[in-house]
Amino acid sequence: MSIEFKRHRRLRQSANMRALVRENYLHIEDLIYPIFVAEGENIKKEISSMPGIYNFSLDRLGEEMDEVQSLGIKSVLLFGLPLEKDECGTQAFHDHGIVQEGIRFIKKNYPDMVVIADTCLCEYTSHGHCGVVEEGKVLNDESLELLVKTAVSQAEAGADIIAPSNMMDGFVAAIRKGLDEAGFLETPIMSYGVKYSSAFYGPFREAADSTPQFGDRKAYQMDPANRLEALREAESDVAEGADFLIVKPGLPYLDIVRDMKNTIKLPIVIYNVSGEYSMVKAAAQNGWIDEEKIVMEMLVGMKRAGADLIMTYFAKDAAKMLREQ
Template sequence: MEKHVDFKRHRRLRSSNAMRTMVRENHLRVEDFIYPMFVLEGKNTKNEVSSMPGVYQVSLDLVVEEVREMYDLGIKSIILFGVPNEKDEIGSGAFVETGIVQEATRLIKSEFHDLLIIADTCLCEYTSHGHCGVIHDHDVDNDASLKLLARTAVSQAQAGADIIAPSNMMDGFVIAIRQALDEAGFTNIPIMSYAVKYASAFYGPFRDAADSTPQFGDRKTYQMDPANRLEALREAESDVQEGADFLIVKPALSYLDIVRDVRNNYNLPVVAYNVSGEYAMVKAAAQNGWINERELVMEKLTSMKRAGADLIISYFAKDVAVWLKETN
C-alpha cells in the first residue's frame, strides 16, 4: 500500500484570473500616485528630457494644460520642481515670491482647487554650484542652509502649496521648517520629509530634468551611504520627532528593505520615490523590445506597495492611470 503524502494545494487559489484577483493582497490605485512635474520659466516651451522619454520640462504658460491631462486621468497629487533661468550662490530663486514653483503653484491652484500640490523644498535647482545649501569652505553649511530652506517653505506655502517636501537632507531641516511654517501661520501645512534619501547613482536622469548637477564634488556628506540600513532608522526617527507628517524613502526599488523597515517602525504614511534612474532603465529596455513595459512597471510598483509604501512618487503615474482604467 502506497504511503499517503500530505501537502498543501496552494494552486487552488491561483486557478483563474478571478480567483487570483479575489485573494490579491496588494493593489495599486490611481490615488496612490504623485506625479513629478518640472516647470520652466518662459513661454511655449515643452522639452522632452533626453534621458527620460515621456517626461517634459514645461513652461509656465503650458503648465495648466499639462496638469489637465494628468488630472483628467484621476491623478490628484503632483510634486513640483522648478527650473529657473537664473541661479546664484544662495539659490535665492527658491524663496522669492516670484519663484518658478511659487508662480506655477498659483497658476495651477487657480484652475484645480482640489488638486494637492506638493512643493519640493531644496536649493539645488537654484544654486550656481548645484548643491542643496550654502557653501562655505567648499562644503555645505548645514545651519546657514536651514534658514534659507525655511524661507523657501514659507514662500511656497504662501503661494498655495498644500504640502512641503524638503529634500535637502540637512540635519534639523524638518524642525526648522516646521517652526517657520507655524510662526507664519501655516500650522495646518504638513511636511512630507525626504527622511531617508541615499546618495544614489539612480538620480542621474533627474539632474538632466532639473538642471541640478553639482558643479564640484558630490552630495555624499549629506545624503546617506547606500550600504547603511540602521542609519535610515536614525534619520527617520529624527524627522518623526521634529514633526514630519509623511516619510519618503528615496530611491525605492533598490531600497525596498528600507521601505519595510520604516513601515514597521513608524505609523506615519510612507512614500516610496520611484526615481528617474529606475524609470529610465525601464524605458530604455522597453524601447529595445527587451521587456513588456506594462507588466514590468506594474510589478515593480506593486512591490513598493507590498514593501509597505502607502504612496508612490512616480514618472509612470500617467501610464499607470491609463492601464488601471483599461483593467477596470
C-alpha cells in the same frame, strides 16, 4: 505514490480566484506625479534621458495638468528650473519664483489638485548643492535659514504640502517652526527623511539642471550600505514634526520601506526615481521587456513593501493602465 503536501495552487486556478485572495492593490489615488516647471515661454522640452517627461513653461503647464486631472491623478510634485542661479539659490525663495508661480497656476485652475512643493536649493544654486557652500563645504545651519524661507514662500503661494529634500540635519524642525510662525500650522511636511546618495538620480539631474559643480552629496545624503541609519534619520524627523516620510530611491531600497512601515507610524512614501524610470523605458524601447507588465509589477511591489504613496514618473502611464483594467 502516497505523500503529504500543501496544495497552494488551489487559490490560483482562475483570474477571479486570484483576485479574491489578492493582498495588495495599486490605486490611482496612491500616485504622485512629478512635474518640472521652467521659466520662459512656449517651452515643452522632452528630457532626453526620460522619454515622455518634459519641462513645461507656465503658459503650457495647462496642457500637462489637463491630462493629469483627466486621468484621475490627485497629487503632483513640483520642481523648478529658474533662468538665473546664484550662490545661495535666491530664486528658490523668491515670492515670484518659478515653483511659487507654478503653485499659484495649479491652485487657481485645478483647485482640487494636491500640490506638493519640493523644498530644496540645488536647482537654484550656481554650484548645484542643496545648501550654502563655504570653502567647498555645505554648511548645515546656515542652509536651514534659506530652506525655511523657501518653505514659507511656497506655503504662501498655496502649496498644500511642503516636501523638503535637502537632508540637512534639523531641516524638519526648522521648517515646522518657520511654517508655524508664519501662520501655516495646518500645512503638512512630507519629509525626504531617508534619502540615499544614489546613482539612480542621474536623469533627474539633467531634467532639473541640478548636477553638483564640484564634489558630490555623500556628506549629507545617506550611504547606500546603511540600514540602521535610516531608522535614526526617520526617528529624528518624526520627533521634529514630519507628517509623511519619503524613502528615496525606490527599487533598491524596498527593505528600507518595509522597515519604515513596521516602525514609523506615518504615511510612508516611496520615490520611484528617474533612473528607475529611464531603465524601464530604455529596455521597453529596445523590445526587451513588456513595459506595461513591468511597470505594474514594480509599482505593486512597492505597495507590497509597505509604501502608502508612490512618487513616480510612470503615474500617467499607470493611471491609464488602471483605468483600463
